[in-house]
Each structure stands twice: as C-alpha cells, then as structure tokens.
Amino acid sequence: MAEGRRERKKLATRAALRRAALRLALRDGIENVTAERIADEADVALRTFFNYFSSKEEALLATAAVGAEAVVACFRARPREESVLHALREAVLEVMDRDDVAGHEHVAVLRLTRAAPSLLPQQLSVLAAQERALAAAIGERLAAPDEAYARLCATTAFATLRVTLDLWLEGSGDDEVPPLDVLRAEVSRAFATLAAGLDR
Incomplete structure (x- = not known):
C-alpha cells in the first residue's frame, strides 16, 4: 500500500x-x-x-512522451491475431479517445515543438526512445524475429502520426483544438495508405 x-x-x-x-x-x-x-x-x-x-526541454516534451508511451502500451494489449499495422492504428485511435491527447495541453506542446528550434535535439531524443520501445513491442508480436521489419514499422508509424498531427494543427487557429473526428479520420486514412504500400 x-x-x-x-x-x-x-x-x-x-x-x-x-x-x-x-x-x-x-x-x-x-x-x-x-x-x-x-x-x-x-x-x-x-x-x-x-x-x-x-x-527544461525534457520537461517541456514530457507530455508528448507520455502520449507515445500510452500508444505503445495499448499496442501491446491488442489481440495477437491483429496485424501489426491494424493493431497500431487501433492503439493510436484508442489513445486519441482519451481527453489528454486531444486536449489543450497536448496541442500546446505540439505547437511549441513546431515553433521552437531549441527543442529539436530533445525532440529527436524522445523520438528515438519512443521508436525503440515500439520496435521492441512489435518484435514481441512477430512469429519470427525480424529486427529490420520491427524498426521500420515503428519509425514509419510514428512518422505517419507526426505528419498527420502536423496537418491537423495547420487547419486550426493558435488557440483552438481542431475537431477530433477529423484527426481520427486522417489517422485511419494514413494507416490505410501504409498498409496498401507507398509505391505508386
């Protein structure tokens, strides 16, 4: 206790x-x-x-790290029969349904990182840690070990999420949180694009 x-x-x-x-x-x-x-x-x-x-940079970016940790935890809890990308998409959407991800605090951190070059080194450090954690979770899910696949999936998934969040924020004013249903739709579309393959 x-x-x-x-x-x-x-x-x-x-x-x-x-x-x-x-x-x-x-x-x-x-x-x-x-x-x-x-x-x-x-x-x-x-x-x-x-x-x-x-x-101070680590403290400022801790909110983003918390969101990524939640995605990894939700991914680990997804049914094992789901494909990697399907489980990732569902984990992201599950975390987005919580208030903290779409709330003003998280959006404010995202906007700060876009506007402040001084945060870039810490942002890259946080990102590397997030990708390692997700790659490890993906590796545990695979029937046969494939480190390259796990790392590519982790890196691509978080890059997809960053691009989607960035585009979502571009459609709003400085003091407003854009509609969450728009973000959910864009995340689903982005992961569907990944699943279909990027080669055109």
Whole structure:
C-alpha cells in the first residue's frame, strides 16, 4: 500500500513539473524558462526537478512522451491475431479517445515543438526512445524475429502520426483544438495508405 502511494506521489510530482514547464513556456516564452522557475512554479525544490528531468526541454516534451508511451502500451494489449499495422492504428485511435491527447495541453506542446528550434535535439531524443520501445513491442508480436521489419514499422508509424498531427494543427487557429473526428479520420486514412504500400 505504501509503495502504491509513493508511486502515485512520484507520478503527480512529475505531472506537476511538466505542466509548470508548459505554463511558463506559453506565458513567457521558452527562452525565459529555467529549471529554477519550473521548480518554483510547481512548488518543489530544484533538486526535486532534477530527480525527474535533466533539463527544461525534457520537461517541456514530457507530455508528448507520455502520449507515445500510452500508444505503445495499448499496442501491446491488442489481440495477437491483429496485424501489426491494424493493431497500431487501433492503439493510436484508442489513445486519441482519451481527453489528454486531444486536449489543450497536448496541442500546446505540439505547437511549441513546431515553433521552437531549441527543442529539436530533445525532440529527436524522445523520438528515438519512443521508436525503440515500439520496435521492441512489435518484435514481441512477430512469429519470427525480424529486427529490420520491427524498426521500420515503428519509425514509419510514428512518422505517419507526426505528419498527420502536423496537418491537423495547420487547419486550426493558435488557440483552438481542431475537431477530433477529423484527426481520427486522417489517422485511419494514413494507416490505410501504409498498409496498401507507398509505391505508386
């Protein structure tokens, strides 16, 4: 019981820090955000911040990482008889049905990453970790080991999702969340394109 409480407290502290980082970046600009200010905003010690994040960039992109981790977890839970791409599409759509993915917080992080070149190195680091985790999950699903296939699927799936999200955001104003049903339709169409093959 005590272990469960400690874990919940850790998760709550991590969430408070990433939300504080996002609030400050949106209000004052990324260049004016520091680890010290994030810790103050979340009402924790600076040492506590560094227990969870190595930099302000990592804290800012933690929301995107949480979304990707949820996709991998949902993919692992899909029925084994589903094809890899079908299971991936269903996992993505399942996560999208949760409030956090289509919410303002996630959209704000996506917009920040598009507008701030300083976030690119951390974005690439997060992306690499996401792709490794998904490739491992895909590899577990295969009847025979095929690392190249697993890595190609993982990389292509996340690239497809990024392109689809980017196009979805382009159709909206700075302060609005575009319709989720549009995103769901575009995700389904994009994964159908992958399944059919890209060679034309």
